[in-house]
Amino acid sequence: MHRAHDYRFLIQRWRSLARSAGMRLERLVTVGKSDLFCLRTPELGAEGGIYISAGIHGDEAGSTEALVTWAEENVSRLRTLPLLLFPCLNPWGLIRNCRFAENGDDLNRVFHRDEIPLVQAVKKAVGDRRFAVSLMLHEDYDGQGLYLYEVQRKLPFWGEALLEAARPVIPIEGRVRVDGRKAAAGIMRPKVDFRRFAKIGYPEAVWLHLDHSDRTFTVETPSEFALSQRVAAHRAVIDECVRRVISGQE
Ligand SMILES: [Zn+2]
Numbered sequence: 001m002h003r004a005h006d007y008r009f010l011i012q013r014w015r016s017l018a019r020s021a022g023m024r025l026e027r028l029v030t031v032g033k034s035d036l037f038c039l040r041t042p043e044l045g046a047e048g049g050i051y052i053s054a055g056i057h058g059d060e061a062g063s064t065e066a067l068v069t070w071a072e073e074n075v076s077r078l079r080t081l082p083l084l085l086f087p088c089l090n091p092w093g094l095i096r097n098c099r100f101a102e103n104g105d106d107l108n109r110v111f112h113r114d115e116i117p118l119v120q121a122v123k124k125a126v127g128d129r130r131f132a133v134s135l136m137l138h139e140d141y142d143g144q145g146l147y148l149y150e151v152q153r154k155l156p157f158w159g160e161a162l163l164e165a166a167r168p169v170i171p172i173e174g175r176v177r178v179d180g181r182k183a184a185a186g187i188m189r190p191k192v193d194f195r196r197f198a199k200i201g202y203p204e205a206v207w208l209h210l211d212h213s214d215r216t217f218t219v220e221t222p223s224e225f226a227l228s229q230r231v232a233a234h235r236a237v238i239d240e241c242v243r244r245v246i247s248g249q250e
Helices: 007-020 061-073 091-096 117-126 159-166 194-200 204-211 227-246
Strands: 026-031 034-040 047-054 083-086 130-140 147-150 213-222
Touching (some): 007 034, 007 061, 034 091, 047 061, 147 159
Parallel strands (some): 130 213
Antiparallel strands (some): 026 034, 034 083
């Protein structure tokens, strides 16, 4: 039996790894009965760091499990990396295996609404920072392989290399249409369509792309695959991003 939906256990693991790394998990805000947290490393400056969040959709437990597992495995060097990590943005949903927040909001459509406590808290933690890379970890129950969204901006694109890094553990998505959008070899490269987002609401990735991030990726593992595979795939993508940022790769 695994405990991927046990939020208290998840936060225990984060507290423990933060302590081992000589840091403190910071409480961001209390939403309902749950405290939300972030981990900010001392290396994180105003520019060039890495933003990673998981669990904004509560039925995507591979994302939260992957981020904590990656952090545990990198505990000895965590302090030396420029990171802002959000272990789980929707505890209520994670506990109930539900995509939405308690009031029915899809939290990945409300990043234009600063009055929402979660949005306010994440924006406060980010401040004026500009990240080299932002990674949003997600899962898709229709997924047949790993795929990602890379918002168009910096060249060369990194999407292919990120998928390639995870290919030993999960095949690349073969569908050519995903959620009504064209996909090619597991990659979707949307341009930000303001009219569309005015209608459906702002995802976390759009807010980051517009104001805070040079490269913005939404990474989707297929949630019908084994948890261990989904975790390994997300970890491989995180590793490749960190490697590229640390080595100054363009
Ligand atoms: Zn999702």
